[in-house]
Amino acid sequence: SSGINAEYGYKKLQGKGERPGEVKDLMVRRHLTDLTHSLVIPLEQFVSGLMPLQKSICPFRQPPLLQPFQPESFLATAKMEGECLKSSWKDLYRRFMRSPNFELWFQTKRNEANQRLEILHIQELCDADLYSWMAGKHEVQIVDLLLWIRDRFDVLDRVGGHPGMRENLKSHIDTLLNMVPADLQNTLKPAFKF
Numbered sequence: 001s002s003g004i005n006a007e008y009g010y011k012k013l014q015g016k017g018e019r020p021g022e023v024k025d026l027m028v029r030r031h032l033t034d035l036t037h038s039l040v041i042p043l044e045q046f047v048s049g050l051m052p053l054q055k056s057i058c059p060f061r062q063p064p065l066l067q068p069f070q071p072e073s074f075l076a077t078a079k080m081e082g083e084c085l086k087s088s089w090k091d092l093y094r095r096f097m098r099s100p101n102f103e104l105w106f107q108t109k110r111n112e113a114n115q116r117l118e119i120l121h122i123q124e125l126c127d128a129d130l131y132s133w134m135a136g137k138h139e140v141q142i143v144d145l146l147l148w149i150r151d152r153f154d155v156l157d158r159v160g161g162h163p164g165m166r167e168n169l170k171s172h173i174d175t176l177l178n179m180v181p182a183d184l185q186n187t188l189k190p191a192f193k194f
Contacts (some may be wrong), residue, residue, distance in 0.1 A: 039096070042078040042085070054120060059128040060145070063121035066113040067104055071097045078186050098160075115159040122152050122161060126168035130175050139180055143188070146176050150192060 052064040069168075075093060078085050085093070096102050134142065149169050156165060173192050177185050 039092070043074070043105075044109075045094075045104070046074045046078060047113070051113055052117065057117070057121050057124050059125040060120065060133060060148075063114075063117045065117065066110050070109075083137050118155050119161045122155065122165055122169070124173070125149065125152060128164050128172075131173055134176075134179055139184060142176055142180055143184075146173060146188065146192070149173055149176070 013110070013188055047066075047069070050067040050069065052067070071094070074097075075085065075090050078093070079130065133145075149172055152169055153166065156169075177188060
């Protein structure tokens with residue numbers, strides 16, 4: 001049911017008393033679940049549109065973050081079952097978006113999206129051609145990238161990711177360490193023991 005007339009739906013589910021209480025309870029729970037899904041689906045669709053495009057992920061820069069949620073933009077573009085939202089739904093969304101429940105829901109979605117972006121970023125870094133990147137780079141830039149890659153291990157510990165990513169990052173570290181002078185290698189190697 002995509003209508004907002006929950007009271008009517010509730011009364012209709014209760015019927016004239018010909019059903020046992022357990023059946024009525026189950027029907028009411030199902031009805032409320034359907035209403036919740038009807039409310040959340042347009043929000044989920046809108047939030048997925050806030051994700052940056054994968055092609056905007058550069059392996060040698062910070063990963064992009066989920067774009068900010070703009071309530072009025074959501075209300076202007078949201079559709080339910082292919083139709084624009086009715087004013088009663090817009091009012092419900094406005095109230096919901098001002099509630100602590102929305103903030104908790106959106107914080108969860110934002111964290112999930114940003115973790116996904118971090119994993120995509122690490123995958124881009126794993127697939128990057130370091131030899132092309134290193135052309136014309138100074139030692140300090142190579143050391144910066146080494147430190148950057150080392151920090152990606154902390155990200156992997158926090159968000160997970162494919163086990164092969166760790167091996168790819170270790171291989172990148174070895175490649176970069178071999179590109180700096182021997183005295184600098186000896187200084188850096190103890191910081192890159194995994």
